[in-house]
Amino acid sequence: MRTEFDAIVVGSGIAGGWAAKELCEQGLETLVLERGRDVRHIKDYPTMTMNPWEFEHRGQMTKAFYEENPLISKAAGFGEDTAHFFIRDADHPYIQEKPFDWIRGYQVGGKSLTWGRACQRWSAYEFQAPKKHGYGIEWPIGYEDVAPWYAHVERFIGVCGNDDGLEAMPDGEFLPPFELNCVEEHMRDTLRDHFPGRHLVQGRWAQVTVPQEIHLQQGRGQCQCRNLCMRGCPYGGYFSTNASTLPWAEKTGNLTLRPFSVVHSILYDEATGKASGVKVIDTNTKEEITFRARIIFVTASALNTNLILLNSRSDRFPDGLGNDHDLLGRYVAFHNYRAGAGGTMPGYRDKYYYGSRPTECIIANYRNLGERDADFMGGYTIFTGAYRNRAEKVADGLPQLGADFKHRLSKPGDWRIYMYMQGETIPKASNRVYLSKEQTDDWGIPLLVTEVGYDENDEKMIADFLEESRKMLEKMGCTDLYSYDNEQAPGLDIHEMGGVRMGKDPRTSLLNEHNQLHECRNVFVTDGACMTSTGNQSPSILYMALTARAATYAADQFRRGIL
Numbered sequence: 001m002r003t004e005f006d007a008i009v010v011g012s013g014i015a016g017g018w019a020a021k022e023l024c025e026q027g028l029e030t031l032v033l034e035r036g037r038d039v040r041h042i043k044d045y046p047t048m049t050m051n052p053w054e055f056e057h058r059g060q061m062t063k064a065f066y067e068e069n070p071l072i073s074k075a076a077g078f079g080e081d082t083a084h085f086f087i088r089d090a091d092h093p094y095i096q097e098k099p100f101d102w103i104r105g106y107q108v109g110g111k112s113l114t115w116g117r118a119c120q121r122w123s124a125y126e127f128q129a130p131k132k133h134g135y136g137i138e139w140p141i142g143y144e145d146v147a148p149w150y151a152h153v154e155r156f157i158g159v160c161g162n163d164d165g166l167e168a169m170p171d172g173e174f175l176p177p178f179e180l181n182c183v184e185e186h187m188r189d190t191l192r193d194h195f196p197g198r199h200l201v202q203g204r205w206a207q208v209t210v211p212q213e214i215h216l217q218q219g220r221g222q223c224q225c226r227n228l229c230m231r232g233c234p235y236g237g238y239f240s241t242n243a244s245t246l247p248w249a250e251k252t253g254n255l256t257l258r259p260f261s262v263v264h265s266i267l268y269d270e271a272t273g274k275a276s277g278v279k280v281i282d283t284n285t286k287e288e289i290t291f292r293a294r295i296i297f298v299t300a301s302a303l304n305t306n307l308i309l310l311n312s313r314s315d316r317f318p319d320g321l322g323n324d325h326d327l328l329g330r331y332v333a334f335h336n337y338r339a340g341a342g343g344t345m346p347g348y349r350d351k352y353y354y355g356s357r358p359t360e361c362i363i364a365n366y367r368n369l370g371e372r373d374a375d376f377m378g379g380y381t382i383f384t385g386a387y388r389n390r391a392e393k394v395a396d397g398l399p400q401l402g403a404d405f406k407h408r409l410s411k412p413g414d415w416r417i418y419m420y421m422q423g424e425t426i427p428k429a430s431n432r433v434y435l436s437k438e439q440t441d442d443w444g445i446p447l448l449v450t451e452v453g454y455d456e457n458d459e460k461m462i463a464d465f466l467e468e469s470r471k472m473l474e475k476m477g478c479t480d481l482y483s484y485d486n487e488q489a490p491g492l493d494i495h496e497m498g499g500v501r502m503g504k505d506p507r508t509s510l511l512n513e514h515n516q517l518h519e520c521r522n523v524f525v526t527d528g529a530c531m532t533s534t535g536n537q538s539p540s541i542l543y544m545a546l547t548a549r550a551a552t553y554a555a556d557q558f559r560r561g562i563l
Contacts (some may be wrong), residue, residue, distance in 0.1 A: 005031040005256065006558065008293040010263050010277055010308065011300035015347035017241030017249075018153070018547040019297040020273065026252040026555035031256045032246070033280060033290055035300075036087075036106030037111070038259040041219075043240045045232030047081045054082045072141070074492060075103045077114050085113045085230070093447060095436055096371035099489035101449035102303060102496075108259055108410050109121030109496065110301060114230045117238055118538035119159045119205040120362065120381065121150050121170045125370050126535035133368070135377040135426050135457075136533045140504045143170070149545035157544070158215050161204035166230050168222040168364040168379075169201075169537065175209045177202040178225075181353045183345050183386035183415050184361055189359040190476045191363070198366045198472075200384065201280040205359040206239040206541075207279025209322035218244050227356035242298060260284055260494050262443050266296060266297045266312040266321055266523060274522045274563075275321070281443045295522050295554050295563055299547065303433055306332075306499040307448045310523075322510050322517040329498060330432045332452050333534045335495040336380070341469040343478030345415040352388060352412060357486030360385050363419070363472075365536045367464065377458035379536045382469070386504075389413030417478055421465040423488075424536045426457050427498050432461040454491050495530035495539055522563045524550050 006028035009019045009328045016032060024123075038044070052058060059080045066073050069089045078086055087104045088414035105111045124143040130136025148171070154173040158462020163176040180188065180202060188200040207223040208215050220236030220243055226374060229238045236243040249255040262282035267290065269276040276291035298305050306329050312321035320328045364380035392411040399405050431453065435446035466483050473481055490496075511530055517523045524548040528539060534544075558562040 002256070003289065003291050005029050005291065006295045007031070007295040007297065007554070008033065008291055009111065009297045009299060009306070011280065011298070011527070012108045012246065012257070012293045013301055013527070014112045014115065014241060014301065015299035015543045016110070016297070017112065018544045019247035019526065019551050020249040020255060021245040022548050022551035023206055023295070023297075024249040024252040026552065027254065028255050028295070028555055028558060029256070031258060031264055031293065032259040033278070033291070034108050034257070034259045034282060035262045036108065036259060038257070039107045039109050039176070039242055041236070041247065041391055042232075045234060046084065048228070049233045050081065050087050061218050061497065070208070071101055072103065076116070078285055079293065081228075082114060082230045085232075086270060091440060095439065095449040096452040097449050098453045101489050101491035102450065103491065103494045104301070104444045105498050108246070108257065109240055112239070112241040114386075115356070115540055116538065117229065118360070118383075119154070119204045119206050119541040121538035122146070122174055122542060123168050123170055123537050125168070126537070129368065129378070129458070130533045131375055133372060133558060136270055137503050137505075137508050140509075144297045144320070146512075146542070146545050149549045150231055150541065152376045152548055153541060153544045156542075157206050157244060158208035158212070158220070159204050159541075162205050164199065164201045166201070166364050168366070168369055169362070172204065174204065175212070178209065178359050179355050180361065181386055182348050182351045183417065187361075187384070189475055190236060191472065194475050195472065198363060200361055200363050203362045203383070205253070207358055208237050211284050211349055218242065218248060223355055223358065224311060224354035227358040233305065240246065252436060259314040259433050261476060262445070263300065263308050264288070264311065264443065264445055265308065266298070266311045268312065268314040268316060268321060269519065270314065270316055275520055286443065291499070295524070295549075295555075295558055297524045297526060297551070299525070299527040302496045302499060302532060303450070304528040305447060306433050307435070307445070307528055308502060311445060313341070317519075321523065322519045323337055325507055327433050327508070328512055329503055330429045330494065330499065331427035332433055332498045333425045333427040333531070334452070334497065335493040335534060336421065336425055336454070336458050336461060338421075338488055339465050339483070340418065340420035341394060341466065341481070341483035342418040343473050343481040345417050345476070345478055346414050354547040372467060374446050374464055376457045376464065378461065379428055379460060380423035380465060381420055381536045381538075384417065384419040386415055386417045388415050392554050417473065419469050419473070421462070422493070422536060422538070423458070423461045423465070424534050426455065426535060427501070428455070450491075454490065485528075495528070495534070497528040497534050497539065500525045500529040501532045502530050503532060514553045515546060526550050
């Protein structure tokens with residue numbers, strides 16, 4: 001078995017797939033390590049075309065499953081049709097010093113098979129705000145550094161959307177968007193007329209609405225509006241590692257993919273001051289194997305990346321690779337998804353819509369945009385939309401059987417509007433992950449301990465969203481208003497970030513402007529662990545852009561003999 005490569009990529013999810021694509025295209029012989037099983041596009045999507053009545057439990061799991069898996073069964077998109085893309089609770093235990101719902105998918109493609117697919121760009125403000133408003137350190141890069149890489153990624157993966165001219169959410173290289181329905185148009189117009197600075201737009205989503213030549217070359221086709229994306233799409237209508245980046249890397253002849261490979265640690269060479277390779281434990285045989293390379297990309301998903309680096313100890317780095325100032329594992333953050341609101345929209349009963357649109361609308365962030373205008377730090381995106389209930393509500397006292405009952409059920413019900421927030425959270429040293437000193441997993445690796453919680457800033461943001469969403473819904477003419485704070489634990493947003501943050505100063509950060517460890521320059525981190533702050537936009541496309549940027553830089557350094 002070959003054990004030496006030009007580059008090693010740890011993890012095959014969204015960031016790992018992009019690292020593999022870029023490194024292989026640049027001519028580097030690249031090994032991708034995945035701790036889970038292999039998943040091949042189309043071949044390994046067992047539920048992709050199943051009808052609801054073909055599932056034994058009509059999409060639900062058994063009572064016994066829920067009792068054994070109270071964590072993973074809470075995940076967005078989890079069900080009988082997607083359970084094979086999520087790990088079970090017992091598969092990889094961890095210790096919750098504070099409640100934290102860690103959602104994972106261990107297979108080739110990782111959570112790229114089940115992600116939400118929202119692709120808003122950050123604006124310049126998100127890069128500037130932490131330092132400007134005093135709630136974080138300065139990013140070592142700005143929007144102008146990432147903008148061309150956003151475009152590079154958008155063109156390849158296929159992102160639909162409009163050029164809306166919004167400061168809070170810059171335009172990009174978009175395919176034609178899906179249309180707003182009649183109530184969403186009313187919502188847009190109401191915001192425009194009554195709430196200056198607030199904009200409802202069709203979401204920027206990783207869905208191929210009109211395939212371009214680059215998508216056809218990938219073997220991907222048009223989105224069929226089935227909204228069954230998380231089962232795996234046989235058409236390649238949405239972006240995943242499995243449908244796009246890994247097959248593309250494979251075509252170069254430079255890719256070696258090794259599933260069932262748990263990365264124990266990164267090996268550090270005291271003589272060269274660089275990493276020499278990785279120590280791997282075969283998932284099935286428990287055999288220890290060392291793979292060596294000149295470049296290592298750690299893209300195992302934020303918390304597992306932290307775990308691997310913390311466990312990569314040497315005489316030079318007794319507390320984890322690159323960890324000279326007790327920063328590794330600290331400043332972990334996430335997105336605040338706790339609050340939502342909605343109501344009934346009277347009228348429009350002569351109108352309907354067709355297909356199952358796989359996208360949502362977005363009300364772009366309007367808080368603290370450039371200058372502070374609220375009693376909290378950061379901003380929030382609002383995901384929203386309108387739909388009609390499938391059946392008209394049956395009034396109390398009317399028969400619940402018979403032909404009249406069936407006829408009433410055949411008529412669509414009222415229009416409904418929903419909103420929910422995706423809020424920025426503040427990275428803090430006290431929000432951290434670290435290794436257990438007593439407990440290990442099945443491969444002898446210390447368990448990860450999570451100590452991450454909400455703060456007063458989060459509570460103030462929730463209160464603002466609940467107040468402002470009610471104002472907007474009332475002005476739109478909604479009735480039967482509702483709102484909620486579900487008080488869910490951090491982590492269920494599946495947007496965990498930080499722990500290996502970027503920065504200009506090695507005393508306050510672990511990565512430089514090229515996502516290299518300050519103290520070990522041939523190790524790159526480009527998944528959520530690298531984030532200096534969270535912003536309010538969905539982060540996956542930023543991980544992809546940062547990965548493409550870093551991989552191109554790494555390949556150039558490799559060719560020059562610097563790495």
